[in-house]
Amino acid sequence: MQSESGTSVRVRFAPSPTGYPHLGNIRTALFNWLFARHHDGKFILRIEDTDITRKVEGAVEVILDSLQWLGLDWDEGPYFQSQRLAIYRETVHKLLKEGHAYLCYCSPERLETMRHEQAKQKQPPKYDRHCRDLAQEERTRLESSGATPVVRFRTPLEGETTFHDLVYGLVTFRHDTLDDFVLLKSDGYPTYHLANVIDDHVMTISHVLRAEEWLSSTPRHVLLYQALNWQAPQFGHLPMILGPDRAKLSKRHGSTNINEYQKEGYLPDAMVNFLALLGWSLDDRTEVLSREELIKQFSLERVGKTAAVFNKDKLEWMNGFYLRKLNLGEYVQQAMPFLNRDLPGFVKRPLDEAYVGEVLSLIKERAKTLAEIPQLASFFFLDEIQYDPGLLLGKKLDAQAAAKAITVASRQLQEVEIWDATTLEGNVRPLAGELNLGTGELFGLLRIVVTGRTAAPPLFQTIAVLGKKKCLERFDAALRLLPA
RNA sequence: GCCCCCAUCGUCUAGAGGCCUAGGACAUCAGCCUUUCAAGCUGAAGAUCAGGGGUCCGAAUCCCCUUGGGGGCACCA
Numbered sequence: 001m002q003s004e005s006g007t008s009v010r011v012r013f014a015p016s017p018t019g020y021p022h023l024g025n026i027r028t029a030l031f032n033w034l035f036a037r038h039h040d041g042k043f044i045l046r047i048e049d050t051d052i053t054r055k056v057e058g059a060v061e062v063i064l065d066s067l068q069w070l071g072l073d074w075d076e077g078p079y080f081q082s083q084r085l086a087i088y089r090e091t092v093h094k095l096l097k098e099g100h101a102y103l104c105y106c107s108p109e110r111l112e113t114m115r116h117e118q119a120k121q122k123q124p125p126k127y128d129r130h131c132r133d134l135a136q137e138e139r140t141r142l143e144s145s146g147a148t149p150v151v152r153f154r155t156p157l158e159g160e161t162t163f164h165d166l167v168y169g170l171v172t173f174r175h176d177t178l179d180d181f182v183l184l185k186s187d188g189y190p191t192y193h194l195a196n197v198i199d200d201h202v203m204t205i206s207h208v209l210r211a212e213e214w215l216s217s218t219p220r221h222v223l224l225y226q227a228l229n230w231q232a233p234q235f236g237h238l239p240m241i242l243g244p245d246r247a248k249l250s251k252r253h254g255s256t257n258i259n260e261y262q263k264e265g266y267l268p269d270a271m272v273n274f275l276a277l278l279g280w281s282l283d284d285r286t287e288v289l290s291r292e293e294l295i296k297q298f299s300l301e302r303v304g305k306t307a308a309v310f311n312k313d314k315l316e317w318m319n320g321f322y323l324r325k326l327n328l329g330e331y332v333q334q335a336m337p338f339l340n341r342d343l344p345g346f347v348k349r350p351l352d353e354a355y356v357g358e359v360l361s362l363i364k365e366r367a368k369t370l371a372e373i374p375q376l377a378s379f380f381f382l383d384e385i386q387y388d389p390g391l392l393l394g395k396k397l398d399a400q401a402a403a404k405a406i407t408v409a410s411r412q413l414q415e416v417e418i419w420d421a422t423t424l425e426g427n428v429r430p431l432a433g434e435l436n437l438g439t440g441e442l443f444g445l446l447r448i449v450v451t452g453r454t455a456a457p458p459l460f461q462t463i464a465v466l467g468k469k470k471c472l473e474r475f476d477a478a479l480r481l482l483p484a
Numbered sequence: 485g486c487c488c489c490c491a492u493c494g495u496c497u498a499g500a501g502g503c504c505u506a507g508g509a510c511a512u513c514a515g516c517c518u519u520u521c522a523a524g525c526u527g528a529a530g531a532u533c534a535g536g537g538g539u540c541c542g543a544a545u546c547c548c549c550u551u552g553g554g555g556g557c558a559c560c561a
Contacts, residue, residue, distance in 0.1 A: 016561045051560055108559070115558085124486040125557060150559050168489065177487050177557085185559040192561045216488050216556040239490085239554095246553065277496065277509090284498035285508045304497080307554060311495045314510040324523075366522045429519090443519035455521035 009041025010206045013067075013074070014196065016048040017059035020257040021066050023310055024211060024241040024249045027275045031238055032209050033072045034276065034298040044203060045077035048196065050189045052082075066258045070268045071291065079203070081195050088190040091198050091228065092151050092183055100227040101183055103149040104131040105142040126179035127152070151184035153193075153224065161219040166207070166236030166300050173219040181220055193217060197224045205233045209300075212237045212307070213248070236300055239279045240307040265338055265370025266315070270322040274315045278308045288321065320368035331364055332357050335373050339381075342374035347381045355380075358465045362457035379451045380466065385474065387452035389481040394441060399483050405435050405445055406482075410475035419468055421460040428460070449478040 013029040015021055021029075036043035045067070047060055060078070067074065081088075095101035106127075115125045132154065134142070142149075155178050162172040183194040190198070200208060215237045225232035243253035250256075261271060269291065276294050277287065280303050289297065326334065332353065339351055359380045360373070367373050379385050392402050408431055416427050432442040443459050450456075450463055450471060463471050 014561095018561065048561065054560065104559090111558085119485080122485040126486090171488070173487070179557080182559050187559075189559090191559075196561090211555095212489070213555055214561095219488095237489085242554075244495090248555070279496095281497055283508090287496095287509050306490055306497095308497090309495060311510065314496065317510055320523090363522090425519095438519095440519050447520060453521085457521080459519060
């Protein structure tokens, strides 16, 4: 498909490896990906590693893994800005030559005291343009002093810049509220402003879809495009995702890195569906959309402007929903790594896949995340279960009555030949009357005996899966736990 | 302090002047189902559409102001 300007759609996701990607970063990636796929365009991955001091080891790998995990495949890249320094320098020379940029020798110390002064006088912190029009002798003096300059953009002093944002509409900034921002740092690396403009141009990016936090630096970028005589891409800023405290997502918000969600057992499809609904909607009722539907339906027109607080409860619900939709085979595949990871070490590995399948068919409806599964299913795998013996007692059930019920039930079970839920229930249910107990009471007691828990899958299905031997052992164990 | 953006149930949102006595989803509560827990189904509660002015026959929807929230203002991205 062609965009309005007649060129094909090319979008990029351009994270910086200064940390692990969080929900907000990934939502941006997702929207770019959906936009590209919808328009049959290209999704390009670019690593903005121009700050060597903040680089986090392993971050690039985590970024790539996260995208792969979610199925957000890219068509080009990853490109690394740190390997493209020559391109930036060349462009800076051009800007310098044409008077759109200038060398600035101000020391970090001077800049800091300047800002300090400005703050004291309640002035907006802005570079005072000290080096903007240096006299020639002053320049030579500074050059010979050995100070390494930075390159700054010569921002127009008057006028204003207006651009049309695909999400927010017309946005205008007066030039006198901008300052002469740095293009090239003294270490020779470009700043974000420079590098992203150059790369977006060189890579013929058609649409820049990024978080709203970039809205206020967009006029700088527009000005740069103009100075370079390049056509700017279309900009579309995406509403922010906020933490529960309504502040920009950060490390302070705990589990916000996307790889945490993988570890917690969320499914990529659920994650994608949920994230898509943060800032975008199809209509007034559709909540569940497959990847294909999302691609087909996604449009910038339906992206909202309001920042969204992300709601983990809803994510959990959606994940549970996707989990329940899985067929048993898929479910086993998904759950197996989590069982291996979280079941106690003394449980024999490898786990028997057929047995795991039977177990999971019982807990499938009960898990909201894959990480809950080992916990929900642990009693199926342990030889001995631990629980508070007090659970065996009830209102009408003292130790003696409980012991009797357990003994009777145990004896009855020993007789059962066909070990399936229906047969088991047919044999055990009548015992309630004989023991003068309510069925709920008896079943509740047996549930504790067999699972050690008050909440578990249906009793007879559980007994069926557990097997005769293990069940009878648990009946004996319960008897031993009961006070004499 | 300055600049920019935003403003509908607790949260995510629908709503592009009359269909709104504001719809859906999550969460909450209740009922049904039921041997427990889930799931499922049904229902309830929950938003004077931030407040105030306009415009209009008519405003959640358009304009202005106020307030609130967010973002930006680095040799970070």
